[in-house]
Amino acid sequence: MTTFSELGLAPEILRAVTEQGYTTPTPIQLQAIPAVLTGEDLLAGAQTGTGKTAGFTLPLLQRLHTMPSNATAQRRPIRALILTPTRELAAQVEESVRVYGKYLPLNSGVIFGGVGINPQIKLLKTGVDILVATPGRLLDHIGQGTIDLSQVKVLVLDEADRMLDMGFIRDIRKILELLPKKRQNLLFSATFSNEIKELADKLLNSPNMIEVARRNSTVEVISQKIHPVNRDGKHTLLAHLIHTLKWSQVLVFTRTKHGANKLVEQLEKADITSMAIHGNKSQSARTKALAEFKEGSLQVLVATDIAARGIDIDQLPHVVNYDLPNVPEDYVHRIGRTGRAGAGGEAVSLVCVDELKLLADIEKFIKRKIVSEVVPGFEPDLNAKPQPIQLRSQPGQRSGQRAPAKPASSSARRPAAAGPNHPRPHAGAAPNTAARRSSSGSRGRG
Numbered sequence: 001m002t003t004f005s006e007l008g009l010a011p012e013i014l015r016a017v018t019e020q021g022y023t024t025p026t027p028i029q030l031q032a033i034p035a036v037l038t039g040e041d042l043l044a045g046a047q048t049g050t051g052k053t054a055g056f057t058l059p060l061l062q063r064l065h066t067m068p069s070n071a072t073a074q075r076r077p078i079r080a081l082i083l084t085p086t087r088e089l090a091a092q093v094e095e096s097v098r099v100y101g102k103y104l105p106l107n108s109g110v111i112f113g114g115v116g117i118n119p120q121i122k123l124l125k126t127g128v129d130i131l132v133a134t135p136g137r138l139l140d141h142i143g144q145g146t147i148d149l150s151q152v153k154v155l156v157l158d159e160a161d162r163m164l165d166m167g168f169i170r171d172i173r174k175i176l177e178l179l180p181k182k183r184q185n186l187l188f189s190a191t192f193s194n195e196i197k198e199l200a201d202k203l204l205n206s207p208n209m210i211e212v213a214r215r216n217s218t219v220e221v222i223s224q225k226i227h228p229v230n231r232d233g234k235h236t237l238l239a240h241l242i243h244t245l246k247w248s249q250v251l252v253f254t255r256t257k258h259g260a261n262k263l264v265e266q267l268e269k270a271d272i273t274s275m276a277i278h279g280n281k282s283q284s285a286r287t288k289a290l291a292e293f294k295e296g297s298l299q300v301l302v303a304t305d306i307a308a309r310g311i312d313i314d315q316l317p318h319v320v321n322y323d324l325p326n327v328p329e330d331y332v333h334r335i336g337r338t339g340r341a342g343a344g345g346e347a348v349s350l351v352c353v354d355e356l357k358l359l360a361d362i363e364k365f366i367k368r369k370i371v372s373e374v375v376p377g378f379e380p381d382l383n384a385k386p387q388p389i390q391l392r393s394q395p396g397q398r399s400g401q402r403a404p405a406k407p408a409s410s411s412a413r414r415p416a417a418a419g420p421n422h423p424r425p426h427a428g429a430a431p432n433t434a435a436r437r438s439s440s441g442s443r444g445r446g
């Protein structure tokens, strides 16, 4: 069995890895570490939970450690740029860089939107070797002339598929134009759509290609189950499951931000501590909810798909799809939150009559039938007629607030901009790219 020390990493990195308790490299690490160390471009297919972050971070640190640095520079130039789709993922990747690089004389920083820009300007003035950023805020810095990317030697696009889903392609193109031509490019993606292939073709130069976990496959160690239930019985069923099965740490996905807020209220009434995390929550509220959930003081974290990207919790035991996602790929992303790095996990979906088409799409996508189990006392009404699914929070259901008692104000009545935190249209509907990039678009997220 290959060990980390056989992969050509410096003793300082090995020490940090050992401290993390990692004994053997994961399959993606076994392939990615030597590939990145060659200095060549890389196209890697890896889902979250496979250990991909260390897969690019460890060899990246090794490369920067051994690469001659510009000793005459007044401040440390940015030599590695890591782009991520969400703030949470950016923060977590930078945390990994810090942890794995703690014994090396390299420093790192993270920049994302939703927080003040001035501390970031200060950070950039001081100089960092490795910068983790979301595209929107990075472009803000570029616009203000507060960042110099002329010395970047390595570019990483992490979760590239999600960045494209979120409408970041133009931002990415703009950023690419500002980078030196001669550099190493690493592209990590869970899925390979035509859009990703197109980006890879433009970006990568004769890349090494690696892939772990079958494309579009569901992480094998996760046990999956559906509970058919009536539309309005879902919250009592969820509370019942949490109470009777004594679930202590559950990540619950809802389709809309409003749905997330409403569920939190319903769970609180059932004496279950929960918090919602979504794009309309302030960055500090999101960070707090995530921290409390990770340390175990918060029993239930309710999240929308985009907000949940980048949530990194070891061995998360339970993931619940309170609503099925509109896009089958998101089902795989969601349940990938459990059973991380080989640990088993359980993914439960509460499915009502409106969602049978979505369920069929998911089963087709993962190429298997999901076990269905009716929970006694929660038998669905077999004569119920399906209703159209509400794809996003409606006017008057402003997230983070209760629906106003009085008629909605004009601003609340405006149709919600389909920002990246809103679910994408169901397959078949034409995606409104322009709307996706409107006011609450990439900048707001980045």
Ligand code: AMP
Residues within 6 Å of the ligand: 021, 022, 023, 024, 025, 026, 029, 047, 048, 049, 050, 051, 052, 053, 054, 312, 313, 314, 340, 341
């Ligand atoms: P990632 O896919 O990068 O989000 O990583 C998933 C989880 O696996 C993270 O919580 C890491 O701390 C953990 N991890 C990464 N590499 C290893 C390893 N070689 N052995 C055990 N756990 C690991």
